Amino acid sequence: MHDVWTLAECHGTTLKDVSYELLAWGRTLADSLRCKLCSVVIGDIPDDEIRLLFTYGADCVYVVTHEQLGWSGHEVYVNILTGLSEEHKPEIFLGAATTSGRSIFPALAVRLRTGLTADCTELSIEEKSGNLLQTRPAIGGNIMATIKTPEHRPQMATVRAKSIRHLPADSSRKGEIVRVPWNPAWQDERVTVLGTRKEHSDQGSIMEAEIVVAGGKGLKKKENFRLIEDLAHALGGQVGATRDAVDRGWKGYPHQVGLSGKTISPRLYMGIGISGAVQHMAGIKTAECIVAINADERANLLRVADFALVGDLFEIVPELLRRLNLALDLALDFVLEDGST
């Protein structure tokens, strides 16, 4: 039986969290198929960090490094992965549904002449056939479609961040690091990365966030969106926005949740001053827990919420902030006490 592969996602010289989440999915799949779980690392990652992949479930890691990689476009990655896949013929290949995963994998699937399912939230093995069952929200989150790739290999999927927790760390787990020699044919200089402009720290990706606090038209004006930002910050989450709020320029497009923005599945989604247009609701239906705060009892969002708070957001949110910040202060105090005694 051929192996289950995941593509670890690098950020500079570290691995992104989603790399370990992919291993959690990969581990169950490899266990039911009784095969090895391998991860591919393309980048300059220190060995200690690579070994963490074993700690979180990998049996084997293929490592490819080259000094040009940091400045290369996706083509090089597609070339490398095509080469490795053709040589080792994985049964299943999983990537993260991030901007790079969603760019590399479709091209890779075409190169390998196989299918690809985007943005999966659940993966399992079909009992008799051993086929990979890939479940993804479709048409926003209105329906869940389960898809398989019966006759082509590898079976490929990109998996949404936070769709699973990584496995508990087991530092006794060992594995094999395979260093793949650089093949000059992989070189591709058509696309060059010239640099990255970091955004303000609160602009992390809503797709990766465990907690998303989103605001809508009920905020009334741009300045008031500060409330959403502060609350997201206090809860350790990211800021989301409805299409209305984005179209009005209250928040940038990366924050847009819904059909023409991002479909998200955080553990907690908090919608504030959001009436709940169908297009927005489609983007949050797979959230684990939904909290809605709205003055209008009839707001759609309240109907799908786990916790619906009917009242004036301009009264409730500041109170919530006051209490959370007080709690944060206390936490800080504990740290200080521990430190001094």
Added chain:
Amino acid sequence: MYIVVPIKQVPETGNVKMDPETGTMIRSGSEAIINPLDLYALETALRIKEQIGGRVTALTMGPPAASKVLKEAIAMGCNDAVHLSDRAFGGADTCATSYTLACAIRKLEHVDLIVTGEHATDGDTGQVGPALAAWLGMAMVTYAAKLLEVEETHITVERLVEEGYQKVRARLPAVLTVVKEIVVPRLPTLAGKKRTLHAEIPVWDAKTLDADPSLLGLKGSPTRVVRIETPKITRNTTIVKVSEEFPASDAVDQLLRFLKDKNLLGHLPGHLPGHLPGQERGRHA
């Protein structure tokens, strides 16, 4: 510069249903429109054309009625359009769709740039752009949020990525996928509309494309939908109303307790202060 913009016809609302038997969408009853995100691709292409000259062709694959979105593309300012329509194209997944579009783009010849929207609002896969690049052996630049420089041979853009904005320069020919941030789409004009009245939109079938039949439509689709479920959204809603008898502070109390029970306040200390009198706060300070 010769630019091709592949666009898609999608159902208008979020209320689309899917046939649980076949796994295909029930499109009847809701109006079909241009995928809203494709308007940004069209606008980007038209601006590049206006900036350095050239030609823009809109392309779509779909049933005869899909020619409507091509007409709209022409009304916006595209020079011409090509409609790919054949029963053999039906039931295509992103792999077969991108193959079909790639065949057409090859036939159009000397294409410098392909611009696509981020994803379609119905399928939401965002795979067709990068897949086109692979079929055509073109460079790809995805999630473009800002056009920095357009030259005859190169394009420089800022990509919207998780960390912020990444600046990249790509040699043409290339596939560019754009996000909503990049431009505001123009409105179609009456003059443009009138052009569409006389515009002949060629319809290309599998034979015209000289495509490999085994890679088209359902037959050419490696993926199969095996099951469709409607996720349950019936949640056990706790409703709390703020009123004179039940002030916001009490409501917030309940909310915090709820979040704590769900383990969603992980980074905060074990207890949350309620209406804390000063001295209790002082104990920890």
Added chain:
Amino acid sequence: MNMYATVTPALVEELVKILGSHNVLYDKDRMEAYSHDETSIEHYAHMPEVVVTPLNTEQVALIMKLASRERIPVTPRGAGSGLSGGAIPVFGGIVLSLEKMNKVLEIDEKNLTVTAEAGVITNELNEQVKAHGLVFAGYPMSLETCFLGGNIAENAGGGKAVKYGVTGRYVLALEVVTPHGDVVRLGGKVTKDVSGYDLKQLYIGSEGTLGIITKAIIKLIGLPVVKADLLVSFKTAQEAIDVVPVIMTKGIIPTSMEFMDRLSIEMSCVYLNETLPIEGVGAMLLIELDGTDEGQVERDMIAIGDICNEHGAMEVYIAEDRNTQERIWAVRRNIAEALKVYSPVQSLEDIVVPMGSIADVLPELSRLSEKYDITIPCYGHAGDGNLHATLVKNPESNIEHWNIIEPEILRELYAFIVRELGGKISGEHGIGLKRKRYLKELIPAEEYELYRIVKEALDPQMIMNPGKILG
């Protein structure tokens, strides 16, 4: 000199007996929402003494009997989306909100009617009949919030009145509770009816001053399936408005013909973060066409676009898909909200003139604007001759000055509209509280006397929404 009794705890108790405690509100915080409508100026607000939310007609009748016995004023209330102060309880007393009588009772496909309670949200009603391929075409622009009963009481108009007319055209029958607490049913599922006085018509647009509308039978029409919009820009507002009568007399009746001057467009665009091309643009017309035949709508669209081009249009934009249509209509719909953000103190006017005189309105607005040194953005349903000229207080000027000039400007404007152009002071928002003194000044004394006689005959105790239209 209050001629009314006050609401005593004993009366509240009686109300609770009729309605149950859930449907009687008397705490200040919750009653605050019932003290005003969408009329912007705060001094119109007035607190009710008690708010009741009856569940059925019988309860409404019992409340009226009680109010009549005690001589307590009753102000009926729909969604509170009115723009003339009609739902404000100026004499305190009882606010009777129909919010809980919100059911669609019957959709009759054989007779193409829908029967619904007064508190149903207009959009909700239309969503339900849409499933049968039908529509209530007389709805106003505020359809997402407004109630059917309020639409009827105000005889609301809206964006589509050019082709489909206003609410009243679709009312076949009404159930009304009289000030004495009697329940009468007027009209029926018939298209013709001369059996006696047309009292139904008297209640349509009566602003809740003659009785409480509790139910209605509404005529439906087939839902038009094809829609197209034109957004036409002109160098000057006058050029834009001059085209309106030309189009209206060419035989194609658009669904809507909306006028927006530059200031309105600019404010709305800023508010929405929209970037319409407005360089050198003085005004725009937003023209909507609908029908069942795609080819026909397309031909009409081109014909109207050509007329605009022949009459000096700078550019004719078109919107044939819902997405683009929604984008341009958002600009029109958000003007009022955008102007409020700019300056909350303003007077949103609703003048209406005969089609042939619409071009004469703008010069008068410019004259007033210059004379009093204020901005008067203007937009509205040009195809009906109905313009929402809005007197906006300069955010820097002081309120005392505004309070002096506002009535002066209105007097001059109304006099011009009524006496020079043969128009009326309100086309769809109503007289309510806001315009009653001007109504009295502008209409012939004999006509005003008839109003008074009707009111006194039907509501001799003057408890039904007192202080509105008359007085």
